[in-house]
Amino acid sequence: xxxxxxxxxxxxxxxxxxxxxxxxxxxxxxxxxxxxxxxxxxxxxxxxxxxxxxxxxxxxxxxxxxxxxxxxxxxxxxxxxxxxxxxxxxxxxxxxxxxxxxxxxxxxxxxxxxxxxxxxxxxxxxxxxxxxxxxxxxxxxxxxxxxxxxxxxxxxxxxxxxxxxxxxxxxxxxxxxxxxxxxxxxxxxxxxxxxxxxxxxxxxxxxxxxxxxxxxxxxxxxxxxxxxxxxxxxxxxxxxxxxxxxxxxxxxxxxxxxxxxxxxxxxxxxxxxxxxxxxxxxxxxxxxxxxxxxxxxxxxxxxxxxxxxx
Numbered sequence: 001x002x003x004x005x006x007x008x009x010x011x012x013x014x015x016x017x018x019x020x021x022x023x024x025x026x027x028x029x030x031x032x033x034x035x036x037x038x039x040x041x042x043x044x045x046x047x048x049x050x051x052x053x054x055x056x057x058x059x060x061x062x063x064x065x066x067x068x069x070x071x072x073x074x075x076x077x078x079x080x081x082x083x084x085x086x087x088x089x090x091x092x093x094x095x096x097x098x099x100x101x102x103x104x105x106x107x108x109x110x111x112x113x114x115x116x117x118x119x120x121x122x123x124x125x126x127x128x129x130x131x132x133x134x135x136x137x138x139x140x141x142x143x144x145x146x147x148x149x150x151x152x153x154x155x156x157x158x159x160x161x162x163x164x165x166x167x168x169x170x171x172x173x174x175x176x177x178x179x180x181x182x183x184x185x186x187x188x189x190x191x192x193x194x195x196x197x198x199x200x201x202x203x204x205x206x207x208x209x210x211x212x213x214x215x216x217x218x219x220x221x222x223x224x225x226x227x228x229x230x231x232x233x234x235x236x237x238x239x240x241x242x243x244x245x246x247x248x249x250x251x252x253x254x255x256x257x258x259x260x261x262x263x264x265x266x267x268x269x270x271x272x273x274x275x276x277x278x279x280x281x282x283x284x285x286x287x288x289x290x291x292x293x294x295x296x297x298x299x300x301x302x303x304x305x306x307x308x309x310x
Contacts, residue, residue, distance in 0.1 A: 002028065003027055003028065003069050003070060004028050004030070004066060004067060004068045004069050004070070005022055005027050005029045005030070005069075005070045005071075005072065006029075006031070006032070006062065006063065006068035006070070006071045006072070007019065007030070007031050007032075007071075007072045007073075007074065008031070008053055008072070008073050008074055008075035008097075008101070009073070009074025009075035009076065009117070010031035010032075010033055010046075011033055012074060012075075012180075013173060013175060013177055013178040013180070013213055014074055014173060014216060014217070015031075015074045016177065017175070017177065017213045017214070017216075017217050018072070018074075018217050018220055019031070019046060021221065023045065023046070029047070030046065030047040030048075030049060030062070030065075030066040030068070031046055031047070031048055031049065032049045032050075032051055032053065032058070032059070032062045032075070033048060033049070033050060033051075034050070034051070034052055035050070047066070049061070049062045049065065049066075052097075053073075053075050053093070053096075053097030053098075053101060054092060054093050054096045054097050054100065055100075056100045056103075056104070059097075059100040059104045060104050060108065063101075063104045063105060063108050064108050067109060068109060068111055069111060069112055069113070070111065070112070070113040070114075071101070071105060071109075071111050071113070071114045071115070072115045072117075072220070073097075073101050073114070073115065073116045073117060074117045075093075075097060076093065076094045076097065076146075076150075077089065077090045077093050077094055077146070079180070079182045079183075081182060082143075082182065083142040083143035083146070084141065084142060084143075084271055087142040090142045090143055090146050091142060091145075091146050091149075094143075094146035094147065094150055095146055095149050095150065095153065098116060098150045098153055098154065099153055101116075102114075102116075102153065102154065102157040102163060102165065103157075105163060106157060106161045106163060111163070111164060112164055112227075112228060113164055113224050113227045113228060114163055114164055114165040114166070115165075115166055115167075115168060115220065115224070115227075116150060116151075116154045116165055116166070116168070117167070117168050117170070118147050118150050118151045118154070118167040118168060118169045118235070119143075119144075119147040119169055119170065120170065120171050120209075120237070120239075120276050121139060121143060121144040121147050121273065121276075122137050122139050122144065122147035122148045122150070122151050123135045123137060123138065123148075123169070123276075124136070124137070124138035124139045124140055124144055124148070124273065125138070125140070125273055125274070126275050126276060126277065129277065130277045130278060130279040131169075131237060131276070131277065131278050131279060132237070132279045132282075133169075133233075133234075133235050133236070133237055133282055137152065141271050141272070141273075144273065150167070151167050151169075151235065154166075154167045154234075155167070155234050155235075158234055164227055164231050165234075166223060166227055166231070166234060166235065166236065167234065167236075168219075168220070168223065168235070168236055168238055169235060169236065169237050169278070170211060170216055170219075170237075170238040171208065171209035171210060171211050171238065171239040171240065171243075171276065171278055172184075172208050172209065172211065173210075173211055173212075173213055173216055174210050174211070174212060174213065174298075174302065175212050175213030175298075175302060176213075176301070176305040176306075177213070177305075178213075184246065184249065185210075185249070185253065185299075185302065186306060188249075188250055188253045188254075189253060189257070189303055189306040189307065189310065190306070190310055191261060191262070191263075192253075192254075192257050192259070192261045193306070193307060193310040194310070195262070196262070197262040197263060198250075198261055198262065198263040198264070199263070199264045199266060200246055200247065200250060200263055200264065200266065201246070201266050201272065202266070202267065202272065202274065203247075203265055203266070203267045204246040204247025204248075204250065204265060205245055205246070205274070206245065206246045206273075206274055206275070207243055207244070207245050207274070207275040207276065207277070208243060208244070208246070208249075208276055209239045209240060209241065209242060209243040209276065209277065209278055210240060210242055210243070210244070210249075210295055211238065211239060211240040211242070211291065211293075212240070212291075212293035212298050214292075214293055215240060215291045215292060215293050216238060218289060219236075219238045219283065219287075219289045219291075222283075222287035222288055222289040223236060223283070223287065223289075225287065226286055226287050230286075233282065233286060236280070236282060236283045236286075237278045237279060237280040237282065237283060238278070238280055238283060239278035239280045239291070240291040240293065240294070241278075242291070242294050242295050243277060244295065249295070250263065252295065252296075252299055253299065253303060256299055256300050256303045257303060257307075
């Protein structure tokens, strides 16, 4: 049986990187995108449809025309800081977009694999030592809450309509080709290159885990294989187990660049989760996946890439 992949969010760092991997494996790929992004790493030789995931007509048309065997939903408002400024559009795009896709797949398609990208932010504040997949979904701030709801909607369609949908809850992604300068690593490097002041929130004490896009892509490939065989797990945590405080990460990048980076420290920014640590033992026990890239090993080449591109 021919495998037909349909993907949203294809122009982002994960989407474009995942497509390169799938194309190298000979997969047939169609994507739904809102518009062209001149800086996107999205490669050619894929079928492009133009539309908005929050428009049910666009989603229905995309699914009916592509009739996918595998659907990967990555499109979303992805930036927590932007969501604080634009909560309505964040909730609308992330929730209605997911609802449109799952309901359309229920009505018009018989996929054997559906992956919906959630986030570690869906858990809200850390209640134990680490987030396991059984940790309550308790997102408070707009982005976090929208991802909690994305997870709940996905599980509802999984349980009620027996859709083969699995949500992925990954830690912070980084890597070459990410032009989203609101993410911390590209943002720090850009500030250095342009001699701008970088703002470090919460005194630089926030703790996050970071995963290189290559590792995240490989985790998706392994999850796809797992769903095809078994489909017994509704959600997977994905992490490199490689974490730093914001200040530690800033200092690492500053040392690689080799000169001081002008910055401000803000101590009163409270609308963010302070510490996030993932337990991904479920994924590692159910699949052959392990993370291979570390910040120490990967950051020098990432910094070099950005310094050449900015």
